[in-house]
Amino acid sequence: MTFAALLTKELRLRLRRERSIWVIIIYLLVMGLLGFLFLSRQNGYSGDVLSQVGGQLYILLSVVQLLLIMFITPAFTSTSINGEKERQTYDLLLCSRLSAFSLVAGKLVAGLANALLLIAASIPLFSLVFFFGGVSPQEFAETTLVFVMTAVVVGTFSLFCSTLLNRPQVSTVLSYMFCIIWALVPWLLTLLLAISTPATGSGQTAFPFPFLWNPILALVSTLPGQSQLVVRAVAGHVATPWKAYTIISLIATAILFLLSMWFVKPNPVGRLRSLTRRFVPRKQSTVTA
Amino acid sequence: MIKIEHLNKRYRTVQALQDFSLEIPRGSIYGLIGPNGAGKTTLLRILAALISPTTGKVWFDDEEVSMVPALIQRKVGYMPDFFGVYPDLTTVEYLEFYAGIHNIPRQKHTGTVNDLLELVDLSSKRDELVETLSRGMKQRLCLARALVHDPEVLLLDEPASGLDPRARVELRELLRTLQGMGKTIIISSHILLEMAEMCSDVAIIQGGKLVVSGDVEQVTHRISGGRQLEIRVLERGADAVTALKRMGAISNVTATEENENLIQADFSGDDRALHTVLAELIKQDIPVVSFAPRSSGGLLEEVFMSVTEGSSTS
Numbered sequence: 001m002t003f004a005a006l007l008t009k010e011l012r013l014r015l016r017r018e019r020s021i022w023v024i025i026i027y028l029l030v031m032g033l034l035g036f037l038f039l040s041r042q043n044g045y046s047g048d049v050l051s052q053v054g055g056q057l058y059i060l061l062s063v064v065q066l067l068l069i070m071f072i073t074p075a076f077t078s079t080s081i082n083g084e085k086e087r088q089t090y091d092l093l094l095c096s097r098l099s100a101f102s103l104v105a106g107k108l109v110a111g112l113a114n115a116l117l118l119i120a121a122s123i124p125l126f127s128l129v130f131f132f133g134g135v136s137p138q139e140f141a142e143t144t145l146v147f148v149m150t151a152v153v154v155g156t157f158s159l160f161c162s163t164l165l166n167r168p169q170v171s172t173v174l175s176y177m178f179c180i181i182w183a184l185v186p187w188l189l190t191l192l193l194a195i196s197t198p199a200t201g202s203g204q205t206a207f208p209f210p211f212l213w214n215p216i217l218a219l220v221s222t223l224p225g226q227s228q229l230v231v232r233a234v235a236g237h238v239a240t241p242w243k244a245y246t247i248i249s250l251i252a253t254a255i256l257f258l259l260s261m262w263f264v265k266p267n268p269v270g271r272l273r274s275l276t277r278r279f280v281p282r283k284q285s286t287v288t289a
Numbered sequence: 290m291i292k293i294e295h296l297n298k299r300y301r302t303v304q305a306l307q308d309f310s311l312e313i314p315r316g317s318i319y320g321l322i323g324p325n326g327a328g329k330t331t332l333l334r335i336l337a338a339l340i341s342p343t344t345g346k347v348w349f350d351d352e353e354v355s356m357v358p359a360l361i362q363r364k365v366g367y368m369p370d371f372f373g374v375y376p377d378l379t380t381v382e383y384l385e386f387y388a389g390i391h392n393i394p395r396q397k398h399t400g401t402v403n404d405l406l407e408l409v410d411l412s413s414k415r416d417e418l419v420e421t422l423s424r425g426m427k428q429r430l431c432l433a434r435a436l437v438h439d440p441e442v443l444l445l446d447e448p449a450s451g452l453d454p455r456a457r458v459e460l461r462e463l464l465r466t467l468q469g470m471g472k473t474i475i476i477s478s479h480i481l482l483e484m485a486e487m488c489s490d491v492a493i494i495q496g497g498k499l500v501v502s503g504d505v506e507q508v509t510h511r512i513s514g515g516r517q518l519e520i521r522v523l524e525r526g527a528d529a530v531t532a533l534k535r536m537g538a539i540s541n542v543t544a545t546e547e548n549e550n551l552i553q554a555d556f557s558g559d560d561r562a563l564h565t566v567l568a569e570l571i572k573q574d575i576p577v578v579s580f581a582p583r584s585s586g587g588l589l590e591e592v593f594m595s596v597t598e599g600s601s602t603s
Binding site for chain 2: 001002004005006008009012013016017087088089091092093094095096097098102266267270
């Protein structure tokens with residue numbers, strides 16, 4: 001009940017802002033323009049070339065969509081809680097019967113709804129790919145899953161930052177820094193340390209451990225013709241990047257959500273101390289006669 | 290009844306409240322008076338269970354606040370000294386949102402919101418965006434928000450600050466109506482005249498300590514040592530001054546510089562003694578036009594200034 005009230009208010013406020021409409025328009029224009037430029041540079045559309053064009057267009061749109069999701073999602077969630085503090089409405093929420101779960105869940109769902117709306121709005125553009133062929137529905141579903149998981153992880157991390165930090169500007173910057181580090185650091189490490197990605201015995205290309213939770217590799221592994229990509233997991237095992245990515249993302253989301261619930265209520269450090277005192281009894285000082 | 294016992298609150302280097310104890314009777318309008326930084330807001334935030342005291346306890350009837358914060362959320366309506374509004378919501382949507390997060394069933398929202406808008410006289414603004422409301426209207430809307438879950442106790446932090454005289458009068462009338470509905474109202478303000486007229490009881494706080502508390506009459510008596518009289522006579526002001534100076538219960542008799550027929554004097558005694566003073570003046574054929582104790586507002590201001598002497602009130 002309290003969750004529904006918060007979600008309704010959040011969606012009302014967000015969708016009433018003129019900015020929301022412009023974000024969708026610009027998002028689709030960027031995607032559409034890139035698709036148009038790509039198609040206009042092709043020499044012909046005959047025979048086998050058609051499916052290749054479809055596959056390449058799909059790769060282009062997917063990579064752009066992933067980058068846009070990572071760029072836009074923090075804007076929807078990184079000021080959710082500290083924005084309430086800045087607007088001086090946070091105390092009023094605390095005085096109500098809104099639980100920590102309802103507060104965090106309501107803010108997260110409302111922020112993610114905006115990001116997911118962008119993904120949904122881009123589906124007609126992606127459907128253009130099926131006109132050319134070269135992409136299976138399963139690959140499309142896997143790619144969409146990577147998009148959704150990326151939005152969820154970035155959204156939850158940004159929300160966590162907004163519970164932890166009082167200044168909205170700082171939490172926004174931290175959220176973007178996380179996105180950059182998360183997406184690019186494994187690739188930079190590979191380049192700088194000249195780590196090779198040797199082929200395994202079964203013809204697979206194995207990426208090192210840091211790529212286990214990397215959104216770019218996860219996306220690439222769902223694209224047409226990339227099923228040979230694997231990532232080294234623990235004890236010499238290898239895993240399909242998008243599957244490993246999905247599982248780790250779910251775990252990370254759960255942890256960040258619980259941390260946000262802890263930090264969203266006042267005096268988190270004091271509450272942790274009193275909790276520790278309750279479960280860890282103090283050492284009794286021994287008195288000798 | 291609210292009982293505050295030996296409350297202490299420390300923020301890093303600042304002691305906001307020191308051994309603060311107070312009892313607030315049910316159904317009263319209790320004024321918290323003190324200079325900036327005296328600890329009034331800290332006290333209200335502790336009562337609203339928004340912050341915990343460093344030591345000490347607060348009791349609502351038989352329940353201790355820190356043990357049952359959820360109960361406090363049901364019993365208390367808090368209005369901070371800032372608006373805290375969502376400018377893009379309409380008045381109705383704003384109140385419906387707070388009704389929702391106070392767990393009021395959806396089917397009751399419309400009735401509750403309509404009643405509240407009528408109470409705060411904002412029915413005509415129900416579909417207006419909150420950002421278009423005037424300051425006084427926003428203040429009334431915030432009061433309606435604090436009342437949305439029908440709390441027993443209202444905590445109002447500087448509700449009259451920044452309001453024009455008309456809005457202040459309307460707010461005062463509204464608070465009287467709420468008192469008539471059985472609510473206990475705890476209010477902090479700098480406007481002492483308003484406090485004297487509005488409150489049944491006051492507590493003066495300085496440096497986190499309780500200086501004096503009780504009903505307004507009691508407090509002014511205790512600090513000023515008695516009542517002050519203001520007497521206006523038609524003529525023979527000098528004779529009236531002489532007569533008053535001879536009376537035992539009267540001291541510090543002065544005629545104002547501008548008008549010798551307007552006399553002020555300190556009076557210590559009960560109502561019967563007061564009647565004797567008036568009777569004596571009439572007996573001496575002095576044409577008394579008005580004979581009244583000075584307004585408690587003015588007195589309260591003097592009391593406040595004397596007990597908070599040396600501290601900033603800016």
